[in-house]
Amino acid sequence: MNKIKWFLLAGCLCSVLSVQAKTYMVGIALANLDLNFVSILRGQMEQQLKAKGLKSQFADAKGDVSLQIQQVDDFINQGADAIIINPVDTQGVMPVIKAAEKANIPLIFVNRKPEVPLSGKIAYVGSDSAQSGKMQIEALAAKMHDKGNIAILMGALSTEEARQRTKAVEDFVSAHPGMKVVQKQTANWQRNEAVDKTLSWLQDGNDINAIVANNDEMAIGAIMALDQLQKKGVLVAGIDGTPDGLQFIKNGKMAVTIFQDAKGQAIGAVNVASDMLAGKKTETYNWVPYQTITQANYTQFSEKNQK
Numbered sequence: 001m002n003k004i005k006w007f008l009l010a011g012c013l014c015s016v017l018s019v020q021a022k023t024y025m026v027g028i029a030l031a032n033l034d035l036n037f038v039s040i041l042r043g044q045m046e047q048q049l050k051a052k053g054l055k056s057q058f059a060d061a062k063g064d065v066s067l068q069i070q071q072v073d074d075f076i077n078q079g080a081d082a083i084i085i086n087p088v089d090t091q092g093v094m095p096v097i098k099a100a101e102k103a104n105i106p107l108i109f110v111n112r113k114p115e116v117p118l119s120g121k122i123a124y125v126g127s128d129s130a131q132s133g134k135m136q137i138e139a140l141a142a143k144m145h146d147k148g149n150i151a152i153l154m155g156a157l158s159t160e161e162a163r164q165r166t167k168a169v170e171d172f173v174s175a176h177p178g179m180k181v182v183q184k185q186t187a188n189w190q191r192n193e194a195v196d197k198t199l200s201w202l203q204d205g206n207d208i209n210a211i212v213a214n215n216d217e218m219a220i221g222a223i224m225a226l227d228q229l230q231k232k233g234v235l236v237a238g239i240d241g242t243p244d245g246l247q248f249i250k251n252g253k254m255a256v257t258i259f260q261d262a263k264g265q266a267i268g269a270v271n272v273a274s275d276m277l278a279g280k281k282t283e284t285y286n287w288v289p290y291q292t293i294t295q296a297n298y299t300q301f302s303e304k305n306q307k
Contacts, residue, residue, distance in 0.1 A: 024277050025055040026270075027075030029085040029096075031112070032063040035189050036217055037240050037262060038086060041111060043307035044266030045084070052274050065089040065158070072096045082106040082273040089158040091115050097122060106276035110269035115160050118284050121276055125268035125286040129161040132239050132258045132290045133168030133214075139256040139292050140210055140237045147178035148209030151201055153194050153222060154186040155214040162186070165214045165239065182206055187218045194221025195228075202229055210235040216245030216257055223253045241293050241301050249298045257293045262305045264288040 026049060033039050042058060049056045057075065061068035065088040072095075075083055082105055087093050093114040100107035106121040113124050152169060155162030166184070173179045183201050187193035194213065198221065201208060211234060213219035219238030226234055238245050241259035248254035265288050275282050293301055 023053065023055055024081040024274075025057065025079065026273055027072070027078075027080035027083045028056055028058045029068055029071050029075070029083065030058060030060050031068070031086045031088045032189075033060040034062070036242050036244065037215065037260065037305075038111075040242065040262040040305050040307050041086065041266055044263045045110075045270055048267045048270040052270055054270070054274065061088050063088055063156070065092050069095045069099075072099055076100070076103045076105070080105065082108070082277055084108045084110055084269050084273055086111050087114060087159075090160040091158070106273055108269050108273050108276075111265050112159055112161055123272050123276075123282055123284050123286060125272055125288065126265050127260055127288050127290055129164035130168045132161075132260065133165035134172065135290055135292050136165070136237050136239055136256065136258050137169045137172040137212060139258075139294065140212065140235060141172065141176065141179065143235055143255055144179070144210055146176045149180050149182045149207050151183035151198075151206065151208045151211045152181060152185075153197060153211060153213040153218040154184065155189045155218070157186055162189075162214050169212050182208060187213075187221065189215050189217055191217045191221040191224070194218035195225045198222045198225035199228065202226075202231060208234055210237070210255075213238050216240040216242045216248075216254075219254055219257070220244060220248055223248060227253075240305070241291075242305055243302075246293070246298050246302060249293055249295055252295060255294070259291040259293050259301055259304070261288050261290075 030038055059071040068088045076099055090112050109124045111126045113126055152166055154166050173181050183206055185197050187197050211222045216238035219236050222236050235255040237255055238257040241257050245257045268286050272282050
């Protein structure tokens, strides 16, 4: 009789241990791996997923919102326990929210804040886009003594970060009579598009004293165009603090960039997913702060935002 009880107890313990040993799988849907910051974000998430003992599968939407919705559906059909998404279109997120709610699995938005209210097993980990634009223009305006003409290179207009960063710059400029926005166009976060837009502005004779870009890649594109035309004295500002961006801060060609913490966002997103899977209480909005980078302090960020 005692042997039977022992075997029953051993069987129960094995069942408990097998449940505890379950390895969760997280699907990660990224907007576009051609974007430098998104690529950095992926590398940092891979490290944290491994550290947490979570299996993962990545998908690249290549800037296609329909493809991303399909990728999320595929994750769910494949039995993903949670999904982390860097959305292509921050206004077009309801299909993925409804899919995750129907499947009753956690959905964590990272880096790009969805423009709908979040609740339940849905959370956001990232930064306040408007704050980065405000910090960027404040630092640049100080170098301009609050005077001069500004051109703005915007990211993809399907994202709230492009619109909010741009609006923050425009709001600041409108409050300073000595400053004026003379040009504003999207370069879709891309370096090459920024080269073309900047060349067009300058060749058309626009009087530009500074160029404000929604990210470092477009800021670098603006610098390349200025170099091509041997145009001096135009200040350029970016956002992200990527390794490439820091090189242009170092050599003095980029006046300022705003550090966006890829590691902090990546670790935060994975941790929220892990906590939700473990049934722990989590915050709906998890904010990761920005920092201003100039030539005076860039060395403090040289080891950050690495892939």
